[in-house]
Structures are given as C-alpha cells and as structure tokens.
Amino acid sequence: MNRQDFPAPPEGFVVTHMLIVEDIGRSVDFYVNSLGASELVRIPDGPAILGFANTWIIINVGGGPTEDKPTVVLAPPSDPDLIDSFMNIRVADVHAIYDEWSAAGARFLTPPQDRGAEIRCYVRDPDGYLIEVGQSTGALG
Numbered sequence: 001m002n003r004q005d006f007p008a009p010p011e012g013f014v015v016t017h018m019l020i021v022e023d024i025g026r027s028v029d030f031y032v033n034s035l036g037a038s039e040l041v042r043i044p045d046g047p048a049i050l051g052f053a054n055t056w057i058i059i060n061v062g063g064g065p066t067e068d069k070p071t072v073v074l075a076p077p078s079d080p081d082l083i084d085s086f087m088n089i090r091v092a093d094v095h096a097i098y099d100e101w102s103a104a105g106a107r108f109l110t111p112p113q114d115r116g117a118e119i120r121c122y123v124r125d126p127d128g129y130l131i132e133v134g135q136s137t138g139a140l141g
Helices: 024-034 094-103
Strands: 016-021 038-042 048-052 055-061 087-090 118-124 130-136
Touching (some): 016 024, 024 038, 024 048, 024 055
Parallel strands (some): 016 055
Antiparallel strands (some): 048 055
C-alpha cells in the first residue's frame, strides 16, 4: 500500500463509511470476494480498512461508550428489516453488477427493478446491512 492510498489526507478531508460488524474477517471476505473491494489495511485486533471504488469502508467490531462518545454503544443492526441508513452504490450497468456479484456469492433481495429514474436492487452484507445498487436511466434529464 502506498501512503497516498491510505484514507488520511495531508489536507482537506475524505469521507469513509464505518460498519460495525460481528466478525471482521467474515465481513472483509464478503466485501473483498463478493463485491470486489480491496483490503488496504488490517489492524490486528482492530479495524480493517477497505478500498471500495472511490471511497473507503472501515470494518470494526462494536463496543461500549468511550470518553469521546460517553453515551454511545456501537453494535451491528439488531433488526435487518428496520433501516435508518444504508450504503448507496451507483453503477454503470446494474444488470452486469448483479450477475457478477451474485456469481461471487452476494445474495440480492430481488433482481434489478426498473423504477423509472433508475434501475436498482438491494443486497445485504453478512451482518444485515442493506446496500442499494442502482443505475441512473437518464430520466432525471
């Protein structure tokens, strides 16, 4: 890994997405082998940082409050059907991604559905996180 690949910019900022999971190795395997992320860093007994398209995903186990977040507990989703946020991946060809990721073991909720302004489908990671995979159709102008 080159220094410029690590998500710690010398100035400005980058946006990463943190996922709290039950098993770091299982989640890394899913994102790397099923969705094509690249593992940049694996910190022993700590998070894994994955390069994923033009962003980064940090995968770590949960934990209790700390001095800087005294009332916050980090945990994987307790109910995968109750969602308050999700990752949205925009792709050039949703049908090709659906076929590729399905062949690699990703289990989608449905095949891609034409919704007018986009064609989209959803997949869950091993901890139940919902991921939208969508392709714009040009209906937005």
